[in-house]
Amino acid sequence: MVDEIRYTPIGTIHSPFTDEEGMPIQGGFSEATGTVELDPEFAAGLCDIEGFSHVVLIYHFDRSEGYDLTPEPYMEDEPHGVFATRAPRRPNPIGISVVALIGVEDSVLTVQGIDVLDGTPLLDVKPFVPTFNGVEDARIGWLEDAIGNEARRRADDRFLD
Amino acid sequence: MVDEIRYTPIGTIHSPFTDEEGMPIQGGFSEATGTVELDPEFAAGLCDIEGFSHVVLIYHFDRSEGYDLTPEPYMEDEPHGVFATRAPRRPNPIGISVVALIGVEDSVLTVQGIDVLDGTPLLDVKPFVPTFNGVEDARIGWLEDAIGNEARRRADDRFLD
Numbered sequence: 311m312v313d314e315i316r317y318t319p320i321g322t323i324h325s326p327f328t329d330e331e332g333m334p335i336q337g338g339f340s341e342a343t344g345t346v347e348l349d350p351e352f353a354a355g356l357c358d359i360e361g362f363s364h365v366v367l368i369y370h371f372d373r374s375e376g377y378d379l380t381p382e383p384y385m386e387d388e389p390h391g392v393f394a395t396r397a398p399r400r401p402n403p404i405g406i407s408v409v410a411l412i413g414v415e416d417s418v419l420t421v422q423g424i425d426v427l428d429g430t431p432l433l434d435v436k437p438f439v440p441t442f443n444g445v446e447d448a449r450i451g452w453l454e455d456a457i458g459n460e461a462r463r464r465a466d467d468r469f470l471d
Numbered sequence: 472m473v474d475e476i477r478y479t480p481i482g483t484i485h486s487p488f489t490d491e492e493g494m495p496i497q498g499g500f501s502e503a504t505g506t507v508e509l510d511p512e513f514a515a516g517l518c519d520i521e522g523f524s525h526v527v528l529i530y531h532f533d534r535s536e537g538y539d540l541t542p543e544p545y546m547e548d549e550p551h552g553v554f555a556t557r558a559p560r561r562p563n564p565i566g567i568s569v570v571a572l573i574g575v576e577d578s579v580l581t582v583q584g585i586d587v588l589d590g591t592p593l594l595d596v597k598p599f600v601p602t603f604n605g606v607e608d609a610r611i612g613w614l615e616d617a618i619g620n621e622a623r624r625r626a627d628d629r630f631l632d
Contacts, residue, residue: 312480312531312533312592313479313480314477314478314479315477315478315479315480315531315592315594316475316476316477317475317476317478317563317565318474318475318476318562318563319473319474319476320562320563348554352540352554352562354540354541354552355540355541355552355553355554355555355562356552356554356555357541357550357551357552357555358551358552358555358613359552359554359555361555361610361613362555362610363610365554366567368529368563368565368567370473370476372473379513379515379516380515380516380518389518390518390519391515391516391517391518391519391520392516393509393513393516393517393520393526393595393596393597393598394516394517394518394519394520394522394523394598395597395598396597396598396600400595401479401481401513401516401595402478402479402481402529402594402595404478404529404565404594404595406527406529406567406597431473431476433476433563433565434554434561434562434563434565435554436554436556436557436567437554437555437556437557439557449522449523449524449525452519452522
């Protein structure tokens, strides 16, 4: 098996969120607008992306250190396996967010529904395609009850470094 | 900005697909069953994952080399920006797939709807949650016409090394 994989960020995500506390924990709970600034060398890779209403951002949780295999996630005070949560402290701290694409100019995307910290390193952008990404009637385990709890939709300090 | 990000695979994805030609190009087009074998040290991280009907696999396209900013994707013979496609040859060759979770035993997940090559290094597993990942009425740009073309739903040799 490959021992180590190396990636280089292709740009930076900018958002109104400078620290984790109070940040919406998932884009589905956010109406915040942000920008996704790709290095200009990748601008050609955005050709035709404006036809998609939503894109998937893949990024590195750069302010997350270490991991806990059974964290208490934001949504509930019970521990769950880290792979059954979206907690940022993961063995490989990779985050994904589906955001609405509201503008493209040169190598910069303007997006809505952002839920990442300002300055987060961007690894990849993919088009959001319901046929590939969507499952309408999915069961959502421990989140079934927790997801209705509005009060738990923002981050607190539990995953701060 | 961070120059380089290093990840270590947490396991391996096994599928019936030993080469890219003929492989379903997206899980939405596949009914193939596969296994996701995590290193046993991460088994505790799977606690409660069985409550989710679907999971998101994040993996490294280990047989993809280099990239093309404006490839002709599988679904159409027109070039599009790589970030408006799911082509495996990307600046950071990271793949994501939503698959149905049909079993969990120790550190092994059995999944359906797999669309990755056998032996692909696994980077992360996240629960699939429609509120976070799903957008029912998304516009899908150039794929709008192409997606109806059944004949184009399998890979050919265009991204082979």
